[in-house]
Amino acid sequence: MDLATSQAEFDYLFKLLLIGDSGVGKSTLLLSFTSNTFEDLSPTIGEFLRQIFRVDFKVKLVNIGGKKLKLAIWDTAGQERFRTLTSSYYRGAQGIIMVYDVTRRETFTNLSDVWAKEIDLYSTNQDCIKMLVGNKVDKESERVVTKKEGLEFAREYGCLFIECSAKTRVNVEQCFEELVLKILDTPSLLAEGSTGVKRNIFKQKPPPTDASTSTCC
Numbered sequence: 001m002d003l004a005t006s007q008a009e010f011d012y013l014f015k016l017l018l019i020g021d022s023g024v025g026k027s028t029l030l031l032s033f034t035s036n037t038f039e040d041l042s043p044t045i046g047e048f049l050r051q052i053f054r055v056d057f058k059v060k061l062v063n064i065g066g067k068k069l070k071l072a073i074w075d076t077a078g079q080e081r082f083r084t085l086t087s088s089y090y091r092g093a094q095g096i097i098m099v100y101d102v103t104r105r106e107t108f109t110n111l112s113d114v115w116a117k118e119i120d121l122y123s124t125n126q127d128c129i130k131m132l133v134g135n136k137v138d139k140e141s142e143r144v145v146t147k148k149e150g151l152e153f154a155r156e157y158g159c160l161f162i163e164c165s166a167k168t169r170v171n172v173e174q175c176f177e178e179l180v181l182k183i184l185d186t187p188s189l190l191a192e193g194s195t196g197v198k199r200n201i202f203k204q205k206p207p208p209t210d211a212s213t214s215t216c217c
Contacts, residue, residue, distance in 0.1 A: 010061065010068040012193040016176070017074045020099035020117050021107040025135040028166040029099060033176055034058045064177055065184045071176070090122035094189040095129045095179045097195055102171065103142040103178050104133045109150065115156055127188045130159040131179045131206050138165040 018026040057074040076089050090096075100107040100117050111132070119130065132154045134145065147163060154161035160178055164171035183189045 005143070009145045009175065010070045012184075012190065013069060013070045013072065013083075014180065014189075015072050016095040016097060016154065016179065016194045017076065017089060017093040018097050018099060019071045019076050020119070021087075021101070021110050022106075024099045026075055026099050027164045027170065029097075029133070029135060029164070030058055030073055031141065032113040032166040032169050033129050034060045034073070036203045062176075062180075064180045067184060069180065071180070076170045077198045087122045090119070091124050092192070093123065093128060094125060094183050094186075094193055095131065096123065097131045097133055097179065098159065099135050100145065101136050102145045102150075103136055103139050107214070108134075108145045108153075112157075113152060120172075123191065127186050128190070129179055129186065130157065132157070132159040132161045133175055134161075134163040135166055137163045137170060138168045 007018060008190065020026055020029060056207075057072050060071045062069050062071060074089055074093070098111055098119075100111055102108075119128075130149060134147070134150045148161065150161055153159070157185060160182060162175050162178065164170050164175055182191070
């Protein structure tokens with residue numbers, strides 16, 4: 001990917017959404033991709049930072065598949081008490097990344113119990129591309145969810161699949177690149193992300209930043 005893409009020109013704007021339980025590493029995955037750094041943010045600290053700095057999503061300019069792209073990547077809350085504006089997060093997303101922690105079985109179980117159901121309920125794009133991400137593979141000795149289980153889930157729910165480490169940056173760029181390449185290969189999603197509608201997702205009102213609706217990893 002060419003990260004020197006001009007900020008003034010781009011071919012498509014895509015909205016990507018990160019979902020999954022609290023603490024699986026969504027915020028650190030996003031930071032690793034957008035800033036090439038790793039921050040070990042606890043859920044509590046993440047919530048505090050979002051309330052103070054009003055950060056609801058990050059933007060990254062990239063060159064993938066020969067196209068200049070602007071990616072607006074939304075990082076959602078994993079705790080149930082923060083998910084009061086769920087539908088607004090999903091609206092218009094061309095790609096959804098479901099993240100789980102390979103060292104915590106419940107975060108994998110909740111993919112089918114919670115997150116896949118939310119996608120079915122709230123996603124407004126019938127052809128939206130889903131990516132399943134098993135994070136924290138740097139903690140291999142603590143792994144409780146096998147790669148085979150991840151592959152089986154991905155096949156069942158029609159997702160792309162990759163394992164990565166936000167901490168060591170293993171497969172972080174590949175995660176986003178594979179997702180975007182699939183979006184680029186989907187005509188209906190390309191139409192929505194074209195320059196004619198590129199400002200639409202930024203017209204959405206960001207969620208309020210009070211404690212009841214703040215977002216975090």
